[in-house]
Amino acid sequence: MSLLKNLGNKALNTAKVVGSKSxxxxxxxKLKMQISQVEGEIKKLKSEIGEVVYNAYANGLGSPSDQVVSLCDSINAKYGEIEELKLKIQQVQND
Structure with a gap:
């Protein structure tokens, strides 16, 4: 009986570990998908910077530095989000 009980406990523990890993x-x-979404947002912001700079050049408006700085700040914030998500991934992997 003890052998069967021991085997049952081992099977139960294995199932718990497999469930936890899954x-x-x-x-x-999910975290990697969030990173991909944020990277897509960064690409859009970078593209927007290019549009702002080109439109200012094409219309002879000079440097649109305030808009560019604002967009760059947004990009830096997005990179911060990515770093936080990467830390969460590491925490999940280490648990």
């Missing part, structure tokens, strides 16, 4: 993998996948 949950971790799903969480990591």
């Amino acid at each position: 949950q971790d993998m799903m969480e990591i996948g």
Whole structure:
């Protein structure tokens, strides 16, 4: 009986570990998707910087530094978000 009980406990523990790892993998996948979304937002902001600079040049308006600085600040914030998400991934992997 003890052998069967021991085997049952081992199977239960294994199932718990597998379930936990599956949950971790799903969480990591979600975080990676969030990183991809933020990277897409960064690309859009960079493109917008190019449009602002070109339009200022084309219309002889000089340097649109306030708009560019604002967009660059937004990009830096997005990079900060990515770093936070990467830290969350590391935490999930280390648990």
